[in-house]
Amino acid sequence: MLGYIFLAIAIATEVVATTFLKFTSGENPKWWAFVIVVVGYIASFVALSQSLTRGVPLGIAYAIWSAVGVVAIVLISWVFFKESLTWVQIAGIVLVIVGVGLLELGGKHA
Known part of the structure; x- marks a missing residue:
């Protein structure tokens, strides 16, 4: 369980x-944003x-880490930065979620 808490932090x-x-x-790049980016990525890899x-x-951790990250970034970009989100992209998000779910379901559990 603690492993999945660290994965959520990552x-x-x-x-x-x-x-x-x-x-x-x-x-007009912001210097403070560079600090957040570097610290965030270091913290992410340490937590991962x-x-x-x-x-x-490893396979499950990376699949969840990357898929949730991609979906979250797409949604954040749409909501906060007003970037486009098409039905094709929404279908892609659904496929990513289903794919990771299938990886998790298909894995051997102790």
């Missing part, structure tokens, strides 16, 4: 770091590593 910090990448680009040492299988 996902949250990765999503924060990726979201703040938006503020590091453009005509801790989830692996606490029993979360």
